[in-house]
Amino acid sequence: MHGDSLLLENVTLRRGGRVVLDSVSLDLSERRIGLIGNNGSGKSSLIRLLNGLLTADEGRVVVHGLDAKEKAAELPRKVGFIFQNPDHQIIFPTVAEEVAFSLEQAGMPRREAAKEAIPALARFGRDHWAERPVHALSEGEKQFLCIIAVLVMQPAVLVLDEPFSSLDLPTRRRLEALIAGLPQQVILIAHELDAFAGYDRVIWLHEGKVAMDGAPEAVITAYRAFVEAGG
Numbered sequence: 551m552h553g554d555s556l557l558l559e560n561v562t563l564r565r566g567g568r569v570v571l572d573s574v575s576l577d578l579s580e581r582r583i584g585l586i587g588n589n590g591s592g593k594s595s596l597i598r599l600l601n602g603l604l605t606a607d608e609g610r611v612v613v614h615g616l617d618a619k620e621k622a623a624e625l626p627r628k629v630g631f632i633f634q635n636p637d638h639q640i641i642f643p644t645v646a647e648e649v650a651f652s653l654e655q656a657g658m659p660r661r662e663a664a665k666e667a668i669p670a671l672a673r674f675g676r677d678h679w680a681e682r683p684v685h686a687l688s689e690g691e692k693q694f695l696c697i698i699a700v701l702v703m704q705p706a707v708l709v710l711d712e713p714f715s716s717l718d719l720p721t722r723r724r725l726e727a728l729i730a731g732l733p734q735q736v737i738l739i740a741h742e743l744d745a746f747a748g749y750d751r752v753i754w755l756h757e758g759k760v761a762m763d764g765a766p767e768a769v770i771t772a773y774r775a776f777v778e779a780g781g
């Protein structure tokens with residue numbers, strides 16, 4: 551039952567004394583899910599429940615059959631995260647070292663991981679990046695490296711929290727195309743509302759509650775109308 555879905559059951563989350571998610575229930579099983587809403591509506595908080603970065607104060611979060619509270623340590627292998635700023639994610643000086651570290655995180659012994667980094671990069675057509683210093687990559691390239699570093703861990707779900715904010719339009723389009731071709735379930739938070747074309751479902755969060763949930767076009771149209779009306 552619900553083996554491959556992400557479940558939130560009456561989840562309430564408080565941060566800094568405020569309720570940021572208010573009894574939210576969701577069953578997330580579609581392949582492409584978008585999450586929209588104003589700043590501070592609770593989007594980042596919600597997805598952080600899915601890999602154990604935050605824990606629900608009330609209710610239950612279940613990730614592919616694992617209770618998020620009891621099995622928090624196992625969640626990062628199931629749910630890979632990409633954040634807005636690649637500089638917060640990348641820790642090593644070279645591309646190959648960064649990828650090797652990911653492989654190690656996924657359980658590969660260190661020496662093997664160091665060797666395996668190059669073929670892993672080659673699978674994404676980027677083995678020529680191996681020795682490049684990370685600081686010499688462009689913002690788009692850094693974001694691409696973050697995605698490679700997460701995907702080599704073979705998570706079942708990829709969660710991206712505003713990955714496009716610092717990218718120009720061509721780079722964004724390339725990343726969108728990459729994401730579109732992934733076998734993983736994808737959950738995307740973005741303020742660029744055209745990024746959800748072809749998505750199965752969009753959820754609009756407002757003040758810690760689900761304001762609307764359904765087909766992208768309907769939800770985005772309603773959200774735009776709300777914003778234009780001053781919401």
Ligand SMILES: Nc1ncnc2c1ncn2[C@@H]1O[C@H](COP(=O)(O)OP(=O)(O)OP(=O)(O)O)[C@@H](O)[C@H]1O
Binds near residue numbers: 568590593595
């Ligand atoms: N570290 C924290 N400590 C206390 N409160 C926090 C913390 N991080 C976020 N919050 C609060 O939680 C609420 C929801 O924030 P969250 O980051 O989940 O919203 P968001 O929808 O992702 O916003 P944005 O679009 O700005 O990224 C906000 O009121 C915010 O002030």
